[in-house]
Structures are given as structure tokens and as C-alpha cells.
Amino acid sequence: MALLELTHVQKSYSDSQNKRVLQDISLTINQGDYVAIMGESGAGKTTLLNIMATLDNPIEGSIKLNGVETTDLSDGKKAVFRRENLGFIFQSFDLLDIFNNRDNIYLPLVLTKAPKAEMDSRLNELAPRLGIQELLDKYPSQISGGQRQRVTAARALITQPALILADEPTGALDSKTAQEMLSIFQDVNAAGQTIVMVTHSSLSASYAKKTLFIKDGRIQTALDRGEMTQEEYLSAISNQLTELTKVGE
Numbered sequence: 001m002a003l004l005e006l007t008h009v010q011k012s013y014s015d016s017q018n019k020r021v022l023q024d025i026s027l028t029i030n031q032g033d034y035v036a037i038m039g040e041s042g043a044g045k046t047t048l049l050n051i052m053a054t055l056d057n058p059i060e061g062s063i064k065l066n067g068v069e070t071t072d073l074s075d076g077k078k079a080v081f082r083r084e085n086l087g088f089i090f091q092s093f094d095l096l097d098i099f100n101n102r103d104n105i106y107l108p109l110v111l112t113k114a115p116k117a118e119m120d121s122r123l124n125e126l127a128p129r130l131g132i133q134e135l136l137d138k139y140p141s142q143i144s145g146g147q148r149q150r151v152t153a154a155r156a157l158i159t160q161p162a163l164i165l166a167d168e169p170t171g172a173l174d175s176k177t178a179q180e181m182l183s184i185f186q187d188v189n190a191a192g193q194t195i196v197m198v199t200h201s202s203l204s205a206s207y208a209k210k211t212l213f214i215k216d217g218r219i220q221t222a223l224d225r226g227e228m229t230q231e232e233y234l235s236a237i238s239n240q241l242t243e244l245t246k247v248g249e
């Protein structure tokens with residue numbers, strides 16, 4: 001079933017001489033997909049993710065999430081829609097320093113008036129997996145960037161959203177913690193949640209089921225993992241990235 005459908009999406013920013021940052025993006029993400037988005041710096045990956053997230057509007061095109069045309073929603077409705085359908089692991093969507101980490105993680109559930117016992121039981125399951133038990137009573141300003149990233153992941157995962165959107169989720173993590181985060185993503189994906197992840201890391205992308213390569217605001221190519229082992233997929237992704245940088249040289 002199509003969870004997210006982008007049709008002929010175009011984007012330019014008014015302060016960049018109307019250069020098309022996204023040229024003509026059409027893609028479908030089905031329920032249960034795990035999609036990595038790769039491409040060089042400035043290719044348009046974060047812009048695309050922000051548009052999928054309803055945090056930014058395209059200048060042309062349609063975005064349907066769960067069958068709802070999100071470009072037509074008012075800002076208030078978009079906020080409710082995001083809360084009900086999406087989980088964000090974005091650096092720009094940082095934790096609030098007025099709350100400790102536990103309350104930051106609970107916040108999206110508090111907004112949906114979830115019972116406290118339910119919040120506790122979900123956090124008790126997530127916290128050890130993300131290695132954040134010791135951090136829950138601290139405040140975001142008291143922990144490192146990588147630790148904040150893990151707390152942010154808990155905040156995104158605790159609502160069990162239909163679609164998890166992640167921008168460089170392993171960027172600030174050491175390799176062991178990065179592997180942990182990716183294995184959690186694999187588990188939640190196996191349990192039916194859909195993930196879209198922007199990454200510069202071929203290794204991170206090799207955990208996904210499909211990788212989209214963006215160049216100059218267009219999807220240049222897509223690579224399905226299919227029956228490949230993770231090692232074979234990693235090598236295919238690395239080769240594709242090399243090809244991508246060659247084109248137009």
C-alpha cells in the first residue's frame with residue numbers, strides 16, 4: 001500500500017535566484033519500505049526530506065501521505081498530522097532544554113494524552129536498546145551530540161509512527177552506537193514501520209531495502225537490495241556512488 005506518494009515535486013528557495021533545488025521528483029514509498037537517500041552535498045536530500053515531512057512546501061507537485069494531500073493542509077492541521085503519522089530524527093528538531101530527557105521523549109505521547117503506564121512501558125523497552133537509561137534524568141544541554149541523537153531517536157520511536165524520517169541518524173555516533181541505531185531501525189522496520197533515512201554513509205544505507213541516489217535535485221537512480229547480502233548491497237551502493245560522481249565530470 002502506498003504510504004507516501006510524491007508526484008512531480010519541484011522546489012526552489014526565493015533567496016537562491018529561484019534555482020530548482022528539486023527538479024521533478026516522483027516517488028512512491030510503500031508501507032514497510034526502508035529507503036535510504038544518498039547523494040553529494042547540496043544535491044537536495046534534506047530539502048526532499050523536509051518536504052516529505054510537511055515542514056516545507058514544494059512550489060509544484062503533489063504529496064500524499066496516507067492518501068491525504070498534505071500541501072492543502074493548514075499549518076495547524078499539518079502539525080496534528082505530523083504528530084499522528086510521523087517520527088522525526090532531525091538535528092533541526094532538537095530537544096527542548098526546559099525538560100529533562102525523559103520528558104522530552106514523553107512529550108509527543110503527552111500531547112496525545114497517552115496513559116503514564118503506557119509511556120513508562122514503552123520507554124522501559126526502548127531505553128536499554130538505545131543505551132540511554134543513565135541519561136533520562138539529565139537535561140539535553142548536559143549530554144553529548146551523539147547522546148542527544150539517541151534521545152531524539154527514542155522520542156521519534158516511542159509514538160510508533162507510521163513513517164520515521166531520519167536525517168543523518170548515525171552522523172554523530174561512534175561506530176558501535178551507529179550499529180545499534182541501525183539494528184533498532186531494522187527491528188522496527190521488520191515490525192512494519194516505514195523508514196526514510198538521508199545518509200552520507202554507504203554502510204548505513206546498506207541496512208535499507210532500497211537506496212535512492214539524488215543528483216542536482218533529481219532521482220538519478222534507485223538500487224533495490226533484493227536478494228543481495230548486506231555486504232553485496234554495500235558494495236553495489238559504493239559502486240553506484242562512484243558512478244554518480246563520475247557523471248557530468
Ligand SMILES: Nc1ncnc2c1ncn2[C@@H]1O[C@H](COP(=O)(O)OP(=O)(O)OP(=O)(O)O)[C@@H](O)[C@H]1O
Nearest residue numbers: 013015016021039040041042043044045046047048
Ligand atoms: N533555506 C534555504 N534557503 C536557500 N537555499 C537553500 C536552503 N536550504 C537549502 N538550500 C540550498 O538548496 C540546495 C540543496 O540543499 P539540501 O540541504 O537539500 O542539500 P543536501 O543534499 O541535504 O546537502 P548536505 O548533504 O550538505 O546536507 C543547496 O544548494 C542549498 O544551498
